[in-house]
Amino acid sequence: MRNPKLLRNCALACALLTSAAYGQNGKAADGDIHILPVQGNVYMLVGAGGNVAVQTGKDGVLVVDTGLAQNAQKLLAAIKTISDGPIRYVINTHHHPDHVGGNVTIRMAGSTIAGANVTGDLQDAAVGALLISHFNVFNRLSAPGAQAAVPPAGWPTSPFMTGQKKLWFNGEGVDILHQAAAHTDGDSIVSFKRSDVIATGDIFTTTDYPIIDLQGGGSIQGTIAALNKIISMIIPVFGQEGGTLVIPGHGRLCDLGDVVNFREMTVIIRDRIEDMVKKGMTLEQVKAAQLTQDYDPLYGSTGFWTTDKFVEAVYKSLSDKKSGAK
Numbered sequence: 001m002r003n004p005k006l007l008r009n010c011a012l013a014c015a016l017l018t019s020a021a022y023g024q025n026g027k028a029a030d031g032d033i034h035i036l037p038v039q040g041n042v043y044m045l046v047g048a049g050g051n052v053a054v055q056t057g058k059d060g061v062l063v064v065d066t067g068l069a070q071n072a073q074k075l076l077a078a079i080k081t082i083s084d085g086p087i088r089y090v091i092n093t094h095h096h097p098d099h100v101g102g103n104v105t106i107r108m109a110g111s112t113i114a115g116a117n118v119t120g121d122l123q124d125a126a127v128g129a130l131l132i133s134h135f136n137v138f139n140r141l142s143a144p145g146a147q148a149a150v151p152p153a154g155w156p157t158s159p160f161m162t163g164q165k166k167l168w169f170n171g172e173g174v175d176i177l178h179q180a181a182a183h184t185d186g187d188s189i190v191s192f193k194r195s196d197v198i199a200t201g202d203i204f205t206t207t208d209y210p211i212i213d214l215q216g217g218g219s220i221q222g223t224i225a226a227l228n229k230i231i232s233m234i235i236p237v238f239g240q241e242g243g244t245l246v247i248p249g250h251g252r253l254c255d256l257g258d259v260v261n262f263r264e265m266t267v268i269i270r271d272r273i274e275d276m277v278k279k280g281m282t283l284e285q286v287k288a289a290q291l292t293q294d295y296d297p298l299y300g301s302t303g304f305w306t307t308d309k310f311v312e313a314v315y316k317s318l319s320d321k322k323s324g325a326k
Helices: 005-017 069-082 103-108 135-141 220-233 256-278 283-288 307-319
Strands: 034-039 042-046 052-057 060-064 087-091 130-134 158-160 164-169 172-179 187-192 197-199 245-247
Touching: 034 069, 034 245, 042 069, 052 069, 052 187, 060 069, 060 164, 069 103, 087 103, 087 164, 130 135, 130 187, 135 158, 172 220, 187 220, 220 256, 220 307, 245 256, 256 283, 256 307, 283 307
Parallel strands: 060 087, 087 130, 130 158, 197 245
Antiparallel strands: 034 042, 042 052, 052 060, 164 172, 172 187, 187 197
């Protein structure tokens, strides 16, 4: 059920997402959570940390990513503004704190559909929403020393090990597709079939150069492969406009043209750095060449993911024989 406040929030969100009201890394500059109806059953929530996707309907609520821990209560309140239905599913696109920090709060506010518990003797069978991710996300969140970021109640309860997991929820198919060695080793793309919306996690953002977490299993080649996968899933209305809409990990709502431009930039810079790697150039020489200069006005950042960090990650990824051939 919609709350009358939603219309006012939607108008504000539309203004926010089409203006310069973003703070660093796509966070809402005013500190609030803003709601944008995307299309079909899907909404985009901005301001929790990473962008959050919410799908609603008669079956309840599905949430993709949960933002930072300190914003979890605000995020939960925003979700309740969209729907008063039970939160049934939470999906994590990867393991970083700005996307999983609210796992405990959001998951424990929901309940799992536990139809098999016919005798009722499993007292906690329905407690908390089902939390889905690739198994690599579970491994990283549960690794020794990682528990402080997300306690066990926020670890995935239904990790999958294959390349894909499918759900049917609120009258549409939900396709969860693992992308190997992209932003991390546990990235998933979430596609809402009838609504025609894709949530990408941090494989694709509009606020920075591609974020490649080498220690988390990411690579430049896997990132490009994942971007190509996203592009292959998008059906535009005309040219590269409209049709399938894309919720990035950070930044504004996008369509095909935005993802294609981001992919082309990534490939061009990859090729430039790869050429210098093949010539035996050092990392310092590559940085000094300023190979990203023409793209810096669009993607350069002074935040945590600087242009230098991006160039270094691409260089190291290409220098590692395990990163694979072009």
